[in-house]
Amino acid sequence: MKKNALLLALLVFTECFHVGITYAQTNFINGDLLPDAPELATRGKYSIGVQTLKLVNNNQLDVLHSKNGKDSLYNRPLTVEIWYPAIIxxxxxxxxxxxxxxxxxxxxxxxxxxxxFMGRALRNAQADKTDGPYPLLIVSHGYLGSRYLxxxxxxxxxxxxxxxxxxDHTESTFSDAASFASTLLNRSLDDLFVLNEMARLGNKESKTFLSGLVNAENTALIGYSMGGYGALNxxxxxxxxxxxxxxxxxTGGSKALEKRMxxxxxxSASLDPRIKAVVAFAPWGMERGVWDAEGLKGLTVPTFFVAGSQDDISGYEKGIKAIYDGAINADRYMLTYINxxxxxxxxxxxxxSITPxxxxxxxxxxxxPAWNERRINNINQHFVTAFLGAQLKxxxxxxxxxxKENxxxxxxxxxxxxxxxxxxxxHAKP
Structure with a gap:
């Protein structure tokens, strides 16, 4: 009798255990903490709201339709997603x-x-301006990508x-992919335009939810791959x-990129003192000669690089690490995920979220291939929190x-x- 009771208890425990695992898996949301998450990956004290804005950068060079040395202009649309402290x-x-x-x-x-997929924010929530205005972070995805990456x-x-x-960098998202030339030209231009727009919309006289919420004088750029390429520039x-x-x-001879040279x-006139720091995840371009020694000397703001030691898109030794080594005028870090x-x-x-x-x-x-992406996410949360907390706050x-380095x-x-x-x-200092 005791043996049967013990067996029944074991079966009940096993079933409950599996139900618990299933529940945890189906309720995991990107960014949630794994048991081995480092300390600063934990969320902060603020609840979060999220809103979508449609912006337009007027009279921009339309490199995709400029021909025979004649420039074509267009009003460049940009969709942005904004996360902010909120009252829930x-x-x-x-x-x-x-x-x-x-x-x-x-x-x-x-x-x-x-x-x-789900996130932990409330759409169109009321902004919490108690401790505002808050530092501004501008995030730029890869090619291809999106604002939700x-x-x-x-x-x-x-x-x-x-x-x-x-x-959402127009002509560079999953949904509207176009020639790579648009990405090469527009990444840094989009970043600078959005910085100006957030400063305008965050003005106390603005009638938007951002009024009094944004401290654009204290800004950092965060870029991944082509986003890193643009942020560094x-x-x-x-x-x-x-x-x-x-x-x-x-582009058939266009020299439009000269203005970013x-x-x-x-x-030189475009360099903005409001940008106080950069986080560059796997920035692309060094292996293609996008920067030389003189160009990298121009990076003077504190920068945190993140790389994979086997990066086969941006390169490591002759790619991301070479940028890190060459940015001799910046206080800089480089976090490397081995393999x-x-x-x-x-x-x-x-x-x-998708069928098998x-x-x-x-x-x-x-x-x-060699890492749990959720683990990478938690480590990134930890180190980006530390770096930006030190630089902006x-x-x-x-x-x-x-x-210790290793x-x-x-x-x-x-x-x-x-x-x-x-x-x-x-870590290297100027």
Whole structure:
């Protein structure tokens, strides 16, 4: 009798255990903490609202339709998503559904696959201006990508008292992919335009929800891949003559990129003192000669690089690490995921949201072969919080950033025992 009772209890426990695991898995939202998440990955004290804005940058060069040396202009549309500290009514949940697609609109072999995923924010919530205005963070996705590619990070940072604005870069998203030339020209220009727009809309006289909410004088740029390419340029790393030549070959001779080149008067005039820091995830371009030594000297703001040691898109030794080494006038860090490739920034693959049989190419836009992407997300939350907290808020996070270079040799501050492995963190000063 006792044996049967024990067996029944074991069966009940096992069933409850499996039900619990199933519940936890189906309720995991991008950015939630794994048990081994480092200390600063935890969300901040603020509840989060989210809104979508449609912006237009008038009279911009339409590089896709300029021919025979004659420039064509257009009013360039930009959709942005804004996360901000908010007041959540007692009868509302801090949940939002994001609409996303996989595939590429300019590749018939990769048809668009719509999917939805959840986030921890409330759509159109009332802004919490108690501690405002808040520092501004501008987030730029890769090619291809979207403003929803890094929601694990954008929500997390907003909860810590930032206004986080992620851009859908026109002609560079999954849904409206066009020639790479548009991305090469427009990334830094989009960043600077959005900075100006957020300053305008955050003005106390503005009649938008951003009024009095945004401190654009205290801004950081966050970019992934081509987003990193643009963010570094917007912050002072002028492009090389080789980059201008490469752009011209793609566009039939256009020299429009010259205005973003080292030594160009227009480029020098565009440098904005409101940009106080940069976070560059796997920035593209160094292996293609986008920067030379002189161009990298122009980067003077504190910069935090994130890289995979096996990055086969941006390159590591001759790519991201070469940028880090060459930016000799910047106080800079470089976090390296050993054996990771290029996907050290995005949300996890949306396998739970889509029917089985997700094409490998779409899966590999998000997944890291040697790493758990949710683990990467938590580590990024931790280090970006430390870096931006130090640079924009003056917080004493030195202990999280001044650690032994090789994480295998000592447990890093903020990491649970036995969990800081497979990482390197370099630091160099001007």
């Amino acid at each position: 009514p007692p009868d509302k949940q801090q949940l939002v559904e994001y609409d996303q697609v996989l595939g590429s609109s300019n590749d018939p072999k990769r048809p668009l696959i719509p999917f939805k 890094l929601t694990y990070l954008t929500e997390n940072l907003a909860s810590k008292g930032y206004i986080v604005v992620a851009i 917007a912050a002072g790393a002028g492009y090389s003559a080789q980059a201008v030549k490469f752009f011209g070959q793609m 080292t030594g160009n008067a227009a480029f 990771a490739r290029h996907n050290v920034a995005p949300n996890p693959p949306p396998t739970e 049989g997700l094409p490998l190419d779409e899966y590999l836009r998000y997944a890291e 003056g917080l004493d996070y030195k202990k999280y950033l001044e650690v 994480s295998n040799e000592a447990t890093w501050t903020g990491f649970k025992p036995r969990t800081s492995v497979g990482l390197e963190l370099r």
